[in-house]
Amino acid sequence: MPQVLVIEDDVDVRQAVGRLLSATGHDVRLCATALDGLREAAAWAPDVVVLDLGLPDLDGAAVLRRIRATSQVPIVVATAREQESEMIRLLRAGADDYVVKPYSAEQIEARIAAVLRRGHGGPAATGLTVGGLSLDPQGRTASLDGVPLQLSRLEFDLLAYLMQRAGTVVTRRQLLSDVWPAESRSLETVDVHVTWLRRKLGERAAQPRYLHTVRGVGVRLSAPEPGR
Known part of the structure; x- marks a missing residue:
């Protein structure tokens, strides 16, 4: 069962994503703040992190860098900015995928499935x-x-x-x-x-x-x- 950590301060979005992911067979943990998310990421070792960039206590890009400094867990970021320069900045910082707000729970579930496929269906086991x-x-x-x-x-x-x-x-x-x-x-x-x-x-x-x-x-x- 894939473990998904959702760090999202919007309670409606957070709960909707959590319900859908649970219904589709994911083990989900929900956090509303950056600090709670960082603690959970370190203690739980999820398979995927869904990270909102507009968090109340710490900029999401800083959270991205902190997670990436110690882990290669796939990270899907949610951003309200559609500019290509912003997307490139996020990719450079270590994001594996992104979704532009507003997004549906189904859309984020598709992104999660995609990064999990890349992680488990990548290169052959031989060197x-x-x-x-x-x-x-x-x-x-x-x-x-x-x-x-x-x-x-x-x-x-x-x-x-x-x-x-x-x-x-x-x-x-x-x-x-x-x-x-x-x-x-x-x-x-x-x-x-x-x-x-x-x-x-x-x-x-x-x-x-x-x-x-x-x-x-x-x-x-x-x-x-x-x-x-």
Whole structure:
């Protein structure tokens, strides 16, 4: 039974989400403040956190950063701001998905199902190696030339997806569909995460070693040529 922590100060929304998630087979705990939510997240170790950004005692983005500093639990954030810059800021801070207010309980349940599918239906259990890149799906660790890579959840999933298809060009829309829930992402978001992953690998688009952009098509991950 998936464990879901809902941190939401609006009592009507909180109760509606709690009722639906309980009815659909989730173990749910509800918190109305940031501090209660942080305590519950640390003590209970939920499978998913639903986090409202407009909390009364602490900015939700700060709560997001605090949780992410100690845990890779999937976090779905609720925000009233629809600007793309805000969405990118949240993703950069560690959010796995987001929903724009006002949202229905059914909508948030769909988001939760999506992040759980990504967490449990990701890369195969066997390790992956491409050149000096190594990835352990079970331990969710990756390294480059023996040096550990510090990757966000989405960066790890993106790298694993590309390594499983090494040498093959993967389209942006394919990444959008298979790594992110398509209804909540844009092609620009895919580009942003590819750029972040490229930086973690210590390379630039103009001088790629592993991540190669095929203009107008997509991205290909392949081992570098000898001497590069």
